[in-house]
Amino acid sequence: MHIERIETIPVRIPLKPERRMISALGKHDVSDFLLVRVVASDGSEGWGEATVTPRWSGETCLGAKALIDGVLAPAVAGLDVDDIVGLDRRMDAFAVGNWFAKSAIEMACWDLLGKAAGKPVYELLGGACRPLTIRSRFSLGAYEPERARRRAAELVAAGFTTIKVKVGIEPDRDVERVRIVRETIGPEIDLTIDANGGWDVETSIRCIRELADCNLTIVEQPIPPGDYTGLARVRHETGEKILADESCFDLIHAQELIRHDCCDAISLYPGKNGGIRKAREIADLAGEHGIACSIGSNLEWDLGTAAMAHFIVATPNMQVDTYPGDLLGPDYHEVSIARNPLQISGPLTTLTDLPGLGVEIDRDVIERHRIDRT
Numbered sequence: 001m002h003i004e005r006i007e008t009i010p011v012r013i014p015l016k017p018e019r020r021m022i023s024a025l026g027k028h029d030v031s032d033f034l035l036v037r038v039v040a041s042d043g044s045e046g047w048g049e050a051t052v053t054p055r056w057s058g059e060t061c062l063g064a065k066a067l068i069d070g071v072l073a074p075a076v077a078g079l080d081v082d083d084i085v086g087l088d089r090r091m092d093a094f095a096v097g098n099w100f101a102k103s104a105i106e107m108a109c110w111d112l113l114g115k116a117a118g119k120p121v122y123e124l125l126g127g128a129c130r131p132l133t134i135r136s137r138f139s140l141g142a143y144e145p146e147r148a149r150r151r152a153a154e155l156v157a158a159g160f161t162t163i164k165v166k167v168g169i170e171p172d173r174d175v176e177r178v179r180i181v182r183e184t185i186g187p188e189i190d191l192t193i194d195a196n197g198g199w200d201v202e203t204s205i206r207c208i209r210e211l212a213d214c215n216l217t218i219v220e221q222p223i224p225p226g227d228y229t230g231l232a233r234v235r236h237e238t239g240e241k242i243l244a245d246e247s248c249f250d251l252i253h254a255q256e257l258i259r260h261d262c263c264d265a266i267s268l269y270p271g272k273n274g275g276i277r278k279a280r281e282i283a284d285l286a287g288e289h290g291i292a293c294s295i296g297s298n299l300e301w302d303l304g305t306a307a308m309a310h311f312i313v314a315t316p317n318m319q320v321d322t323y324p325g326d327l328l329g330p331d332y333h334e335v336s337i338a339r340n341p342l343q344i345s346g347p348l349t350t351l352t353d354l355p356g357l358g359v360e361i362d363r364d365v366i367e368r369h370r371i372d373r374t
């Protein structure tokens with residue numbers, strides 16, 4: 001069974017008004033997704049999703065479409081669908097970077113393989129090593145104090161036991177926001193912060209020290225990616241645990257994080273890391289060096305979130321109980337592409353054991369929201 005052709009469909013999906021995000025990367029009101037349909041030589045199909053945001057990976061929906069249509073799809077046509085290593089090599093030989101675009105094709109191949117085998121993707125990855133219900137933290141935007149206070153109280157009432165607060169915009173207001181959230185949620189709830197690389201080294205050290213009494217569980221990406229020495233300095237001078245996110249897109253980045261002894265955990269997800277297999281490779285390497293991994297998010301829709309859940313369920317070093325991540329993307333969006341949406345209840349997301357990624361595609365939803373109609 002080989003890859004016969006690849007179809008790409010860009011869609012634009014609005015976020016629910018109460019879920020619109022503000023972070024150091026700006027506002028997030030709508031999500032543009034590139035849906036990818038891989039058709040095999042026997043007519044079977046698999047679906048993937050490129051969760052593209054230019055402020056995150058530099059990719060855009062229509063850019064990813066042009067890359068897949070013009071470069072990646074011709075490059076991988078004729079490959080065996082089950083040769084995921086060969087698929088990755090071929091895509092990397094024809095284009096550097098473009099992690100989310102490559103991940104969408106790889107994800108669709110896993111979906112297709114699972115459906116062909118009658119097994120969920122996590123079985124193809126070695127089987128479940130944890131329950132299919134996964135607990136997430138909630139990522140609170142960089143809101144003004146009153147909104148942050150109100151939202152934090154709602155989240156605790158909804159059952160969240162870990163709250164992440166976005167910082168990295170304006171240091172004094174960042175510190176004030178975190179302090180208000182800690183006061184609101186009380187001492188028992190885990191509290192983390194994520195600067196999305198918005199602070200420099202000196203600001204990070206100052207702000208983290210000012211927040212010493214807030215008992216942070218972990219500090220995510222305080223400084224811009226690429227400065228491993230600076231990240232090590234923040235970690236060692238503050239004594240806080242560091243979660244690397246933007247610092248780790250590929251295996252080389254993970255090796256540098258390890259070499260510089262600059263993080264305690266790494267945030268991974270298939271989209272960011274170029275596919276489920278590549279994310280898994282990083283998780284395994286990190287595990288060999290005593291570094292935990294957790295799941296990050298770019299506000300995926302149903303397919304991207306399902307791929308993340310299969311990856312978590314099958315990967316021992318995805319320590320989501322210690323460091324809960326984000327698996328809530330579908331709940332942020334006003335419509336679902338799935339006839340059988342992932343079950344998301346408060347902080348708990350439950351994966352199905354249906355074959356492939358387990359997402360039954362609603363083509364009507366795609367047609368209503370596609371953005372390439374002429």
Ligand SMILES: [Mg+2]
Nearest residue numbers: 194220245296
């Ligand atoms: Mg992050």
